[in-house]
Amino acid sequence: METFQQLLMGFHVAATPFNLLLCFLGCVIGTIIGALPGIGPAAGLSILLPLTFGMNPTSGMIMMAGLYCGTMYGGTITSVLINVPGEAASVMTCLDGYQMAMQGRAGKALGIAAIGSFIAGTASVVFLMLLALPMVKFALSFGPPEYFALMLMGLCTVAGLTSGSVLKALAGTCLGILVATPGMDAFSGLPRLTFGLTGLLGGIDFVVVAVGLFGIGEVLYNVEQSMEMKFLIEKISIKEVWPNRAEWRASVGPITRGTLIGFLVGVLPGAGGTIATFLSYAVEKRVSKHPEQFGKGAIEGVAAPEAANNASTGGAMVPLLTLGIPGSGTTAIMLGALMMYGLQPGPLLFLKNPDFVWGVIASMYIGNVMLVIMNMACIPLFVKICKIPNYFLMPFVIVFATVGVYSVDGNIFDVWMLYVFGVMGYFMNKFGMPRAPVLLAVVLGPMVERALRQSLILSQGSYDIFFTRPISAVLLMMGLAAVLWPVFDMIWQRRRARRMAGA
Amino acid sequence: MQFNVRSIRVITLSVLVLSVLALAPPAFGAASFVPTRPIEFVCPSAAGGGLARFSETVGSIMESEKFVPVAMPRIYKPGGGFAVAMAYISEKKGNPHFLMSTSGPFVLTPLTVTLSGKKTITHKDLTMIGIMGFDEVVMVVKNDAPWKDMKELLAAAKAKPKSLRFGGSYVGSPDSLVVASIAKAAGVEFLYVPFQGGGEMNAALLGGHIDIMSSSPSDMMPHVEAKTMRMLAVAADKRIPRFKDMPTLKEIGCDLVRRTHRGIAAPPGISAEAVAYYENAARKVTETGAFKKYLDDGIMTPVFMGSTQASKFLDEYADVALNTMRDLGMGKK
Missing domain, CATH: 3.40.190.150 (Bordetella uptake gene, domain 1)
Structure with a gap:
């Protein structure tokens, strides 16, 4: 009951006209930033940060929370319409979202994404409110061995995600790990595989790989195809954006599971939304009655990762607000902002500045309401992008991709890397190599490496540490199952085929 | 006479001009640089x-x-x-x-x-x-850690080499050098575990996955106030005014100052x-x-x-x- 009262107080703080306006502005800017390929929430926040310094901490944070939620919605738009993930967490949305767009169901894809995001975002705020303190204990029980097991399980499920050949997916995963290797070694501080290039010292940014492989790669691929319209034109009204009864029934499960997975994984510092999105996708593919439709425009394949993605924002706020520990790059910037406002993020923030904490929580809730209304209303407008002929749209994609990538670190080297990955994306497309595993491995590779090396230092070289700890042992078993499943599946199907041929 | 007066004037003037010329360049020079476009x-x-x-x-x-x-x-x-x-x-x-x-x-x-x-x-x-x-460097442990102070911790580390897990940034970073210096000065051996960023490391300390870490006092402040972490020592030349009870490393016999x-x-x-x-x-x-x-x-x-x-x-x-x-x-x- 006390929590409820505090939430009411939070709404009281958040619902002043000025704060509502800031929240709205944050949502609008966030949607635009999320929709521009290459500029994600972290870059968006850094741009916004100086603007908020004149405000009081609560107002500033409300605007940033709005922007954070907005980018999550915005990232979906480009993923679905032009197959360019705006940030790591929307890679999985591309797989089925873009296919749906090609089949003329872009409105439906964006609709279910917005609704799923709303439900998940709202639920995660409720979870944050009710479960923040017990969840912290769960998050802290994760040491390096547990992280290693979780990330490894993530890498193992990657192969099962895509619809094509498992071997090609595994090859893609290895390629991704390779791409993530150059840069400064996180343990010795020494450069690794940099070939004397200053540009490689900071490593290859995820955004460069994502926008290159998907965005530029897609443009190059399309040049070969007919320059005529490739999308089926759909007539769109708001009514058609709203899912029908069958689509509802298909999406309720994925959204619920996506929300739970997203919140749980979002709570773990460092794991963040990306792992949540593809774990939830993998789960849906496994429980689905028609897994063969995944990757070919299954609505569940959009609903689940979008829900997980948005639920992780609430999860990521748990360690930030209760411990002062940022769960992701984006929340790290928010943490920096808190300190610049003169607030001490830490265990006492809830006690010392309750109006601030609950104001921000309430504004996340309000932001989600604003975003779903805004998005549902604008989807017919967004979908018009599909009607732009390719010979106009494709050059724009290249321009936005180039500008977006340059803006990440202001480094021209990144732009050249972007084009290299673009050419690579083109060939991967031609050879039927799935591109999502590469991206996921780029995100996970460094985390796996770090957790593995930390664990082995802690255990002084013994691998027992992974099996003697219950959480990591269970996670590793699940990872093993994920690897073996497709193999058994293949053997079983071959045997059945042989039996059929024999009979 | 007139000529003389004039010549005196000329001389005075030229001396003046010369002295201005002699004095002015540094004076003008110091002011001569002003940024003209955004820095x-x-x-x-x-x-x-x-x-x-x-x-x-x-x-x-x-x-x-x-x-x-x-x-x-x-x-x-x-x-x-x-x-x-x-x-x-x-x-x-x-x-x-x-x-x-x-x-x-x-x-x-x-x-x-x-x-x-x-x-x-x-x-x-x-x-x-x-x-x-x-920015000063402080040594931090979890609030319920078994060591009362830095001396006790170092004694425990000495009794059993490589038993204490010390969190820090990559080897070669400022804090890793502090740890190495402490280990050398006190004649002990730690298990040094590198982390990326303070957030990850704070979580590891609170979760009991490492025993001690180095950090800055401002990052530790909220945790100290909330009594989730304790600061044992600072690597400064004198005590920090706000934490008068925390000894410097020098006081406990490790003669080093790192900031x-x-x-x-x-x-x-x-x-x-x-x-x-x-x-x-x-x-x-x-x-x-x-x-x-x-x-x-x-x-x-x-x-x-x-x-x-x-x-x-x-x-x-x-x-x-x-x-x-x-x-x-x-x-x-």
């Missing part, structure tokens, strides 16, 4: 961190107090333990419209990192403008006038209430060192660090 203020680490806060504070004070007549946008060029930003600034040779903020890795990274086929850019290659504050500086550097080869100009601006920043509040909030030690003094300080720091690194079996010969 790119490069932050070598990611947004949200400690050095980013320093950059934002200094940049906004310079702009709002009009210490510089132009804008001073903060540009983030993280990566490579400052190497990316240092390479960028060194390429702007002689251009006084670029500045970067500096801290420990500014000196330490070039001691270990070489890029094949390239000359390593060290702190000596760039122009130091000034040092504006010190991270916060400063500003410029590209190589900029004019002496430009150095003087920025030195003066930086000094004025340290005198503002806003900057004093920033130092106080961050529990940092106020200091101001101009260009020459700051360079000398960094050279000495580099020598000490190199010795520690050689003990660790790393660092260039």
